[in-house]
Structures are given as C-alpha cells and as structure tokens.
Amino acid sequence: MPRRSDPAVAASSRWTDDEGVREPGGSVHAWRPGTNQTLCGLPLHRAGLERFPHVLWIDAxxxxxxxxxxxxxxxxxxxxxxxRPGRRRWTRERPRP
Incomplete structure (x- = not known):
C-alpha cells in the first residue's frame, strides 16, 4: 500500500504494456494526487499532462x-x-498565485 506522501506520475504521452495497463511516456513528472500541479510547479492541464495515479514515481x-x-x-x-539521498530537497519559493 503506497503512503499518502508518495508522489504519483503525470506524463505527456502514454503507452500500453503487454497486460493492457496504461503506462507513462514522454516527459514524466512527479505529481501528488489531489493537486493540480507537478512537484516542480507545472500546471497539469495547461501543460497537457495526463495523470497516472496508479504509477508511483519510484516505479516510473x-x-x-x-x-x-x-x-x-x-x-x-x-x-x-x-x-537524491543525503542531499537537500528542492522546494519552490514564491509559487505563483
């Protein structure tokens, strides 16, 4: 069971694996379900990103x-x-309203 804090994936394209499951492709970003932007601040809809809540960032x-x-x-x-273990996490300062 994934933790609530584990980010899922949003991507610019998709492909289907051998079992018929949608998988992300193209430009892949980390995304927390319940939000409308990626962890780097890219808005999902405006960027044309498709959500993959069943694929965790680690799996991507x-x-x-x-x-x-x-x-x-x-x-x-x-x-x-x-x-990046042992290094400081990147955070956005002053996100747009």
Missing amino acids: RWLADTTDERMVLCHRCAAAAGD
Whole structure:
C-alpha cells in the first residue's frame, strides 16, 4: 500500500504494456494526487499532462531504466521527491498565485 506522501506520475504521452495497463511516456513528472500541479510547479492541464495515479514515481524511475519506451524524467521533480539521498530537497519559493 503506497503512503499518502508518495508522489504519483503525470506524463505527456502514454503507452500500453503487454497486460493492457496504461503506462507513462514522454516527459514524466512527479505529481501528488489531489493537486493540480507537478512537484516542480507545472500546471497539469495547461501543460497537457495526463495523470497516472496508479504509477508511483519510484516505479516510473524503474520503467525509464528497463523499458524501450522513451521517458524523460523531470530533474526538478526528482529533486523535490527526494531521489537524491543525503542531499537537500528542492522546494519552490514564491509559487505563483
């Protein structure tokens, strides 16, 4: 069971795996369900990002390494999600209203 704080994924495109499950592709961002923006501050609707609440950010990192599909993980979302152990997390200062 994922923790509530674990970010899910929003992506610019999608593909279907062998079992018929939608998977993210293209530009991939971390997103917390219940919000309308990615962790790096990109608005989902305006950027044309599709939500994947069933895919956690950790799983997207694994998919990017193991699949042949093209996936580009956002480096700001990776920093905000805490993917860099031992380093300070990235946070937005002064978000737009």
